[in-house]
Amino acid sequence: MSSHVPPSHRRWPAKTLAALTIGAFGWIAPAAAHFQELIPTPPLVNQNTGATVTLDMTFTHPMDHGPVMDMGAPKRFGVLVDGQTTSLMDRLESISVEGKAAYQASVPLKGPGDHIFFLEPAPYWEPAEGVMIVHYTKVVVDAFAADEGWDAMVGFPVEIQPLTRPYGLYTGNLFSGVVTRDGKPVPFATVEVEYRSNGLIEAPDEIFITQTLKADANGTFHYAMPQAGWWSFAALLEGPEPMANPQGDMVPVEQGALIWVNTQDMPQPSTN
Template identity: 60%
Template sequence: MHHLSLESNPIQRLAPTLGIALLHFCLPASAHFQELISSTEIVDQTTAEELTLQLSFTHPMEQGPAMAMGKPERFGVLTGEGQQDLRESLQSVEVDGQLAYQADYVVRAPGDYVFFVEPAAYWEPAEGVMIVHYTKTVVDAHGAGDGWDRMVGFPVEIQPLTRPYGLWAGNLFTGVVKRNGEPVPFAEVEVEWRNDGSLKPPADAFITQVVKADSQGVFSYAMPRAGWWGFAALIEGDQPMPNPDGTPVPVEQGALIWVRARDMR
């Protein structure tokens, strides 16, 4: 968690970060991930043209529990023609008895489609933070192969350096963590596999993998298993945000990207 408060008092500047760090230390390993999962990451002659996109705020490796989502502030798709607002296509659904969303989208032309969501801020009282995870996933249609690294323009965002589709299990996924368009040196990136029920982690340390970016904000991770993988760089926002009681609290800004690896067998 990077604290970049503008307060001049060094003790005041450190206090929120130290508090959050202690809370994280005391809590069991259980990372929050905003999911944005497409029914497929490749559209070709063997698949339907209609995608279903599932949005849930949950703990992917542990298969929940999910947290209730507010209606997203933004939901759309970025193509070579620009951004299209898809917020009105969202339909409310339940995941683990909590509010979540899904949307259908019909692919009408070849190209790379960068689907993205800015969720409503989520209050996490156990950590004393408001959470906003800026999330995206990329779908390729009919082998276009271009535009997969287009940036949405989020305050924090991961730009893929590896094409984020057509990936085998075992491939190395590499990306760069950016804040306001600039690389974030030594950013910490949490990685989780979206568990399909076939794996029980042998210990808490296996639930969330952790890697650090280098001095240029670049990180890599080799995905050992087929399925959907979420990469989340967590960075503290510049400005506090009021919690539901109106008290200003730190903001956890997450830069997330979801990619799917397939088994080579």
């Protein structure tokens, strides 16, 4: 059972200890959730958008729009189309976002199809939580209304398989997915959800920033997205083996299965 305990649950004792240590000086806000961004522009490709997609890769807290954290060189970056996987490592460009290392890539699409872009970032050391973080991230870009292949699996150690087509969604639609480890469903996995607000939305309270839900006994979860834009679904699982941090100490690993989903407001009926 310990292999399925999300690292977010392991963080609580550290927070509690910190609160007991310096609680006399005031209340301590909970740590914001980390999410690996993999955001395509445009979110869909058609005859009006052109066939080139630019993908922005930033490690940050999307609802708060920061702080941005330094990314190391990605381990894998590619695209899965019609069952064929292509490495895009040669298209990665190092950029700076708010003074921190991030990455970007421009990718021309060769034809219709559901393009599943995927990223395995370098492990990130988070000393405040005592874990190495690896967020296996993907996003699906449909080209020319292909509407086929969006549920294909990249083959990450941990991965979310969408049950709902993860594009062409209206605000308020229900997104469903299955949390998997090594291709098998993870019962009762914890899934964190955040909206990419670009700092334009202020949550009424800290507890609203990261929405939290649990998958059922079959690893399946559901969430209705109340705002147009980009939503991240992150199933956080404890890695099977510890990893060395930059100081050489063996520490736990947070393996995140992430998928980004875009919604748009439904057009209003014509009054003519």
